[in-house]
Amino acid sequence: LIMMFFLILIFLTSIDAAAGGNVLTTLLGLGETKIDPEILTTAMAAAGIIQGSLLMFAPRLSLRMYGTKDESLYMRFHAEGVGAAILTVNIACLCLFKMKLDTTTTFGLSSLVWSTEHVLSLAKEYPSKLGVSANGHIFWLLVSLLDMYACFTSAPYTKQLLLAGHSLFALHNVLVIIEPKIVGKIYGYKDMKLTDEQKGWSRAFGFQNLSMCVFGLSLLAGVDAHNSLGFASLVVVAHCAHVLVGRTSSTLGVVGSFLMFFWMVFSASCAATFISTEVGYAMASIIVAVTALKITSVPSNFEFPQLASEELTK
Numbered sequence: 001l002i003m004m005f006f007l008i009l010i011f012l013t014s015i016d017a018a019a020g021g022n023v024l025t026t027l028l029g030l031g032e033t034k035i036d037p038e039i040l041t042t043a044m045a046a047a048g049i050i051q052g053s054l055l056m057f058a059p060r061l062s063l064r065m066y067g068t069k070d071e072s073l074y075m076r077f078h079a080e081g082v083g084a085a086i087l088t089v090n091i092a093c094l095c096l097f098k099m100k101l102d103t104t105t106t107f108g109l110s111s112l113v114w115s116t117e118h119v120l121s122l123a124k125e126y127p128s129k130l131g132v133s134a135n136g137h138i139f140w141l142l143v144s145l146l147d148m149y150a151c152f153t154s155a156p157y158t159k160q161l162l163l164a165g166h167s168l169f170a171l172h173n174v175l176v177i178i179e180p181k182i183v184g185k186i187y188g189y190k191d192m193k194l195t196d197e198q199k200g201w202s203r204a205f206g207f208q209n210l211s212m213c214v215f216g217l218s219l220l221a222g223v224d225a226h227n228s229l230g231f232a233s234l235v236v237v238a239h240c241a242h243v244l245v246g247r248t249s250s251t252l253g254v255v256g257s258f259l260m261f262f263w264m265v266f267s268a269s270c271a272a273t274f275i276s277t278e279v280g281y282a283m284a285s286i287i288v289a290v291t292a293l294k295i296t297s298v299p300s301n302f303e304f305p306q307l308a309s310e311e312l313t314k
Contacts, residue, residue, distance in 0.1 A: 055083025108151030
């Protein structure tokens with residue numbers, strides 16, 4: 001894994017040198033040449049829709065891609081939730097930046113994703129199989145359906161409804177990030193002895209859905225769509241950095257580590273390009289710090305191999 005990060009750094013440095021030192025600075029908007037926002041949003045939407053669809057509709061494959069061995073229903077449910085959040089944001093990007101739809105219609109179409117996710121969860125009987133009440137799923141399904149109805153009918157209370165729903169869900173996700181057990185108890189989970197991997201995917205659910213809420217709340221506050229995407233990308237950078245240097249980083253594997261590093265750099269590029277040059281310098285510092293920590297740190301669960309006592313006496 002350490003060799004992989006060295007190779008990535010050498011590869012990027014080589015490209016940077018071959019291009020006259022402009023590639024890395026262009027990625028983070030620090031040089032004279034900056035990435036075309038049109039190209040960046042198109043790439044973001046395409047990559048995000050693919051990633052979100054894989055997580056939402058092929059959770060087992062997605063868990064394996066990120067090195068997760070636990071494929072329990074709890075993990076698959078949270079992987080699908082992460083996918084729904086990513087898919088929601090990037091369908092919104094497609095609607096806003098490529099199809100040039102207005103904000104209200106965009107909210108209506110993107111609400112289809114979470115409506116679908118809740119319907120599928122109820123159809124698959126996830127609540128009963130997980131041993132919790134279905135009330136939480138039904139509540140959020142009703143919120144999604146009300147959002148869709150208000151957006152497509154241009155109801156006078158649309159903005160207030162969207163603000164209330166996004167604010168409540170943002171608070172929900174902050175609690176998930178701080179302590180997954182708190183939200184688990186609210187939903188009625190009886191056995192909350194979560195493993196590090198389960199806590200990690202619970203927090204991934206919180207981070208990605210918080211990013212979705214930040215994007216939505218920024219749009220509702222009248223912030224420019226590109227700036228809103230930049231603010232949402234900051235949350236994704238925080239999530240990727242947390243995973244890459246956190247307690248479960250040693251379980252990611254080569255593919256999982258590469259994917260998290262890719263999303264961190266990609267999201268950092270969005271944040272830097274759509275917000276400001278100062279943010280670009282901050283993103284560069286985070287990427288360097290995370291890479292350095294990843295290279296120099298030893299996993300917290302690392303143990304030197306021990307010889308059995310019988311072998312020592314031979």
